[in-house]
Amino acid sequence: MFQLYLPIAEVSVNAILLLGIGGIVGFLSGMFGVGGGFLITPFLLFIGVPPGIAVATGANQVVASSISGVLAQLKRKAVDFRMGLVLMVGGLLGSWSGVQVFSYMSSLGQVDLFVQLSYVLFLGLIGAMMFAESARALLRARRHGGAAPVRRAHIHTWVHGLPFKMKFRASGLYISVLPPLGVGALVGFLAGIMGVGGGFILVPAMIYILGMPTKVVIGTSLFQIIFVTGFTTVVHAVNSHTVDMMLALLLIAGGVVGAQIGTLVGVKLRAEQLRILLAVMVLAVAIKIAFDLLLQPTELYSVAPLVLP
Amino acid sequence: MIRAVLLALLLPTAVLAEGEEIVSGLSQNRVEITANFDGSEILIYGAVKREAPAPTGAPLQVIITVEGPSTPLVIRRKERRAGIWVNTSSIMVDAAPSFYAVSTTGPIDKILSGTDDLRFKITLPHAIRAVGSASEATGSKEFIDALERIRSADQSYRLLENRVQLVDETLFRTDVALPANLTEGNYMVRMFIMRGGRVIDSMERVIGVRKTGLERTLYIMAHQQPLLYGVISLALAAVAGWAASAGFRLLRR
Numbered sequence: 246m247f248q249l250y251l252p253i254a255e256v257s258v259n260a261i262l263l264l265g266i267g268g269i270v271g272f273l274s275g276m277f278g279v280g281g282g283f284l285i286t287p288f289l290l291f292i293g294v295p296p297g298i299a300v301a302t303g304a305n306q307v308v309a310s311s312i313s314g315v316l317a318q319l320k321r322k323a324v325d326f327r328m329g330l331v332l333m334v335g336g337l338l339g340s341w342s343g344v345q346v347f348s349y350m351s352s353l354g355q356v357d358l359f360v361q362l363s364y365v366l367f368l369g370l371i372g373a374m375m376f377a378e379s380a381r382a383l384l385r386a387r388r389h390g391g392a393a394p395v396r397r398a399h400i401h402t403w404v405h406g407l408p409f410k411m412k413f414r415a416s417g418l419y420i421s422v423l424p425p426l427g428v429g430a431l432v433g434f435l436a437g438i439m440g441v442g443g444g445f446i447l448v449p450a451m452i453y454i455l456g457m458p459t460k461v462v463i464g465t466s467l468f469q470i471i472f473v474t475g476f477t478t479v480v481h482a483v484n485s486h487t488v489d490m491m492l493a494l495l496l497i498a499g500g501v502v503g504a505q506i507g508t509l510v511g512v513k514l515r516a517e518q519l520r521i522l523l524a525v526m527v528l529a530v531a532i533k534i535a536f537d538l539l540l541q542p543t544e545l546y547s548v549a550p551l552v553l554p
Numbered sequence: 555m556i557r558a559v560l561l562a563l564l565l566p567t568a569v570l571a572e573g574e575e576i577v578s579g580l581s582q583n584r585v586e587i588t589a590n591f592d593g594s595e596i597l598i599y600g601a602v603k604r605e606a607p608a609p610t611g612a613p614l615q616v617i618i619t620v621e622g623p624s625t626p627l628v629i630r631r632k633e634r635r636a637g638i639w640v641n642t643s644s645i646m647v648d649a650a651p652s653f654y655a656v657s658t659t660g661p662i663d664k665i666l667s668g669t670d671d672l673r674f675k676i677t678l679p680h681a682i683r684a685v686g687s688a689s690e691a692t693g694s695k696e697f698i699d700a701l702e703r704i705r706s707a708d709q710s711y712r713l714l715e716n717r718v719q720l721v722d723e724t725l726f727r728t729d730v731a732l733p734a735n736l737t738e739g740n741y742m743v744r745m746f747i748m749r750g751g752r753v754i755d756s757m758e759r760v761i762g763v764r765k766t767g768l769e770r771t772l773y774i775m776a777h778q779q780p781l782l783y784g785v786i787s788l789a790l791a792a793v794a795g796w797a798a799s800a801g802f803r804l805l806r807r
Contacts, residue, residue: 252765253776255736310795313799482780501797546700
C-alpha cells in the first residue's frame with residue numbers, strides 16, 4: 246500500500262513515510278532557518294536510498310522548503326537581500342574550492358570518513374557554542390525575574406572595525422563587507438564538502454560574528470540557501486544524474502507544508518529558546534555520527550558500486 | 555592433458571545421450587516497473603521430456619537459478635585506526651549479480667556434485683567468482699563472503715532449498731519473488747536437471763525487466779537531458795514552495 250518505485254534510486258519506498266520525512270525537515274527548516282540537509286541525508290540513507298541520490302535529492306528538497314520559508318519571512322520584512330547577496334558571492338567562491346577538496350578526498354577513497362569527521366567537528370563545535378550561549382541567555386532572563394534583558398539592535402564586535410563599510414538596512418547594520426564575504430565563503434566551502442546548504446553554520450555565524458538581529462537571520466539564511474542548494478542540485482543532475490524527481494516531489498510536498506507550520510511556531514518562540522533548540526538538534530546529530538565512528542560496526546565490510554573515473 | 559580437454563569437449567554430447575531433456579516455460583518473459591511497482595512473482599515451470607522410460611537409480615533433481623544484471627563493485631573493510639573506524643582495505647569485483655536466487659528440489663550439497671557446480675557455476679560463490687577476475691587476489695575470500703552475507707541479509711541473494719516442486723519426475727515448478735528494489739536489465743533464468751549429482755540437461759530463458767511510463771520518461775530524461783532535468787527539478791521546487799506559501803496565506807485569512 247502506498248509503495249512507490251523511485252526511477253533513479255531504483256528502490257521502492259513508502260510514499261507516506263517520504264511525505265512525513267519531508268514534513269519534519271521542512272518544519273525544522275521554517276522554524277530555525279536551516280535548510281535541513283544535515284537531517285534529510287541520514288533519514289534517506291536509513292530508509293535505503295543510496296547515498297549519492299540522498300544528497301542530491303535532499304538538496305532539491307531544501308530549495309523548495311527554503312523558498313516556502315523565505316516567502317513566509319518576506320511578509321514580515323525579515324529578509325536582508327543585500328546581506329544575502331554578499332553572502333552568496335562569498336558562498337560561490339567557497340563552494341567551488343570545497344568541491345575541489347571533495348574530489349581530491351574521493352580519489353583517496355576516504356570521502357565518507359572525511360564527511361563524517363567534518364560533520365562531527367563543525368556540528369559539535371557550533372552546537373556546543375550555541376548551546377552554551379543560549380543557555381546563559383535563558384538563565385540570565387530567568388534571574389532577572391522574567392523581565393526581558395535590555396535589547397540592543399545588534400551587538401558590537403571586532404567585526405565593526407574593518408574597512409569597506411556597507412549599509413545593511415534590514416539588519417540595521419553598517420559594517421565592512423569582508424566578514425559577510427568570509428562567512429559566505431566558509432559556508433560555501435562546507436556545503437561543497439559536506440553536501441549541505443550550511444544553514445546550521447550560517448545562522449550562528451550571522452548572529453555571533455556579524456551581530457545580526459535573530460529575526461532577520463532566519464529569512465536571510467534561507468534566502469542564501471536557495472541559491473547554494475539550487476546550484477548543487479543542477480550540478481548533481483548534470484554530473485552524476487543522481488537527482489530523483491519522484492523522490493524530490495514527495496519530500497517537497499511534505500517539506501513546503503512543514504516549512505509554513507514551522508515558521509508559524511518559530512514566531513511564537515523566544516529567540517533564546519529557538520537557538521537552544523537548534524543547538525540541541527545540531528549536537529544530537531554530531532554525537533550520533535561520533536558514535537558511528539567510535540563504536541565497532543556490526544558489519545565491517547561495505548559494498549558500493551564501482552564508479553569508473 | 556589432451557585427454558582431459560577431449561573429455562571436456564565430449565561431455566555435452568554425453569549429457570544428451572541419457573535421453574532426458576527440459577521443456578520449459580515462464581509465466582511472463584517481461585516485468586514492467588511502474589510507479590507503484592512493489593515486487594513481482596514469477597512462475598517458472600517445465601517438464602522433462604524422455605524417449606525411453608525413466609531410468610531407475612538416483613532420483614531426478616531440479617535446480618533453477620535466476621540471475622540479475624551484473625555490475626562492478628567495490629568491497630571495503632573497516633579497521634580501527636587511532637580510535638575510529640576507517641575503511642582501510644578494499645577489493646574490486648568486476649561484476650557481481652545484483653540479484654541471485656537458487657531454488658532446488660533438495661539440499662544443494664546433496665543433489666549437486668562439486669565439479670558440476672564449478673562447471674555450470676550454479677551456487678553463489680561460483681556465480682560471483684566466475685565473473686570477477688580481481689577476486690583472485692590474495693585474501694579476497696573474506697571480502698566475497700562479506701558480499702554474500704550483506705546481499706543475503708537484504709534478500710538480494712537467496713538459496714531456496716526444497717522450493718522446486720517435482721511431480722512424477724516429470725513436471726516441475728517454482729515461484730521466484732523478485733524484490734521491489736529491482737534493477738533494470740535482463741534476468742537470466744537457468745534450469746538444470748540432475749541425477750546422482752550430475753547435470754543431465756540445462757536450459758536458459760531471459761526475463762526482461764524494464765521501467766515503463768513515467769518511470770521510464772524520468773530516467774531517460776535524467777540521463778539524456780541532465781541540464782533540462784535539473785532545471786525542471788528546480789522549477790518544481792520553486793513552484794511547490796510558492797504554492798505552499800500562497801496556500802497558507804489563504805488559510806490564515
